[in-house]
Amino acid sequence: MTSIRDSDRPGAGGRIETVARFAAIVFASAVILFPVYWMVLSSLRSSAESLSFPPPLLPHAIDLSAYLQLFTDKPIGHWLLLSTLVATLTVIGTIILVIPAAYALSRLYWPGRTAVGLLLLFTQMMPGAVVVAPVLTLYRQLGWTDNLLTLALLHTAFVVPLCAWVLKTSFDAVPKEIVEAALIDGCDRWKVLWLVVLPLTRPGLVAVSVIAFFASWNEYLFASTLITRNELYTASLGLATLMTQLDTPLFVLMAAGVTFSILPVFFYMAIQRHLLRGLTAGAVKG
C-alpha cells in the first residue's frame, strides 16, 4: 500500500474543478444522449405508458409490439439491405477515386494544385437543394433514375471532395524521406503509393470509408428525388413512408429509428479507434 502524500491530494480548488468538470461531462452527455434514450424507450414501452403524463423515465414493462408491427407491416429488412448495398458501393467508389486524388494533392507538384484543392472544397459549400433539379435533369437524360448503382455514384461524387482532403492530410503525414527513399530504390509513383504510402495511412482510409458510408446511409434528398419505385427504397426513404398525411405511428417510427441506427452504430464502434486516428493524423507535427 502506498500512502498519499499531502502534496498529492487535490486541494479545495482542485476538488471543485474536478466536480465541475464531472458535472459538465454529465450534463453534456445527458443533453446529447437523452433524445436517443427517449427514442429507444418510446420504442420499447406501450403507447399508453408513453402518452401518460408525466411520462415515466423508466419503462414499467418491455413491450415489443412496435418492433413486431414494424417488421410485419414494413419491409424494413429489404430497406436496410438496399441501404447497405448503396453505402458499400459508395465506399468502394470513393476509395477508388479518392486515393489517386489525395496522392496527387499531397505528393505531386503541378501547377494549380492548390486551386484545384480549394475548388474541391468549394463544391461542399453548395446546399444539396440548389443542385437537386439539375442533377435530376442530368440523370433523366442519361436514363439513370430509379437505379441504385447510379444513386451510389452520385453519393460518391458528393463525398469524394471531402474525403480527398481527409486522405490528403493522412498522406501529408507520411515523412517525405520515406517516399524519396522508395523512389531512389526504383519504385515508380504507383508503387510508392501502393507499397509505401497506403500501408502507412490505413487509418486515413478507414476514416474515408466511414465518412462515405455514413453520408450514403443517411442521405435522403437525392435518394427521394431519384428513386420513385417503392421496391428500390433505401432505409432513409422507407422510414419516411411511416409519416403519412394525417397520422404517423409514432412508436413504430421510434422502433424504425432504433433499427435504422443500430447497424451504423455497430460499424462505428468496430472502427472507432482507426477513425479517430485517421481524422487526427497529421494534425500535430512534432
Next chain:
Amino acid sequence: MSRPEGGGAASPTFRTRPTRRQLLGGAAVVGGALVAGPLVRQARAADRIPLKVMSWEQFQPGEKEGWNALFKKFNESQSKYTVDWTGWPASQYVSNVVIQAQAGGIDADVLMAMPDLAAQVIRKFKLAEPLDDVVSALGITPSAGHAFLTVDGKLYGLSAIDVNFALVYNKALFGKAGLKPATTPEEWIDTTAKLTKRPEQFGIALTNVIADSGEWWFQLQNFCLPFDGKWAEGKTPLANSPEVVKGLELWKSLYEAGVPQGTAQSAIMKLAADGRVAQAFGVNPTVVVLRATNPAIYPDLLSAPPPWPSRRSLDRIHPLIALKGANSEGAKEFIKFAMTPDVMADLMITNLYVMPPYDLAAKSEKFKQFLADKPWITGFNEAKQVSPIDVMGDFAFVDDQFGRIIMQNFQSALRPGGSVKAAMDAAQKQLEQLATRI
C-alpha cells in the same frame, strides 16, 4: 474449429467461417440479384405499356387497399396498359413533384395532386391535358369545387379525393359531459374548456408544433373563415386584417382551453383514437385514420359543421390529372375508368370517401346506400365549401412558404402575453416581401 488429421502448419485449415473472398463473392451475388430483379420484372411486363400513376395514397393507412383494387380492375379491363404506382409520402410529395417539373417534366402519366400543387401543374408548368372529352363521354357534371381546375373554359383535373373540414367529435365524451357541439366561436371555446381534464382528457385536437408544419397549416388555413376573412387578395396579403387576427385569436383561445400543447400530431391522433380527445377540427379522412388506429372508436364518431355562422370551411379537391406526354391517351383512359360510377363507388366505399367528384349517389345505388349508413358525415355535408385557392389569392402558388411565415410568427403569439396582432403585423411585412417574388 476442426483440423484434418495430421495437418501440420503447412496443411490447409478447414474453416467453418467463410473467407473474406467468399464473403465478397456472396455480396456480389446478392448485389447482382438485386440489380437483376427489376430487369426480370420489366421483361415480364414488356407486353403492356406501363402507365405511371403518381400519388401519396400508397402510404396512407386505410386507403391504399381501395386504390390497389381500382388498379387491378383497370389492368383487367383492358390489355394495353398496366398501372405502375409511384410517388412519395404526402410530406415530401409537393416538393418532389415540383422539383421534377422544374427539371423538365413529371415522371408520370397520371398525377394525383393536392389543390395548390394542381394549380401549379396546370397554370404554371402547363403540363396537364384537358379532360373535357372524358367528362362528355361519361355524361357527368363535376362538382362546383372543380372551378379552380378550369382554365379558359377547359377542365384539367377530376377529383379523386375531396375532403372538407368540419368538427369531428366523440359522442360518448360529449354525452358524458352533457354537451352538444358548438355552433358559435364563443360556445366552441366554452365547450372545449368543459371537456378538458388535463392530462387525462383534452377538449380539442389541433396541430400545434412547427415540426408538423404541413399539418398545422392544413388546419390553420381555415381560421381566416370564422369571421369571413381571406389570407390574401391577389398579390396583397391580408395576414393582419381584423378578420384574420380574430380568427387566429379564436385558435389561440382553443389552444389555451383544451389542446395537448407541444404534442406531436401523431401523438394527438393516438390520444384521439384512444378516446382521450373530445373533438378535432379535421377532414373526413380523419375518421378513416382513427378507425384504422382503433376500430372500437368508430361508432362513437360524429361530425358537426364548422362552429361559426357562415359554416364555411376549406374544401380540398385532390384531382387526378392526365399529364402531357407519350401516354396521355392512356392517362385519360385510366381517369375515365376511375370515374365510372361503379368503379368510383367501390373506391369511395372501401376508403370511406364521402364527397364524390360528381353526383354519384344519383348514378350508383350502392353509393347512395353507403352514404345513408354513415351518420358521421352530416357535419361535413352541412359545411359550406371554399377552395384554398379562393382564400389564398396569388399566394396559392407559394402556399407552403406563406404558411411557414404565418406559423413562425404565430408561434410568438402563443407564448404567455403574446399578441396575435403584433405577430401578424410581423408576418404581413414578410408576406409583402414574398409577394414581390411571386
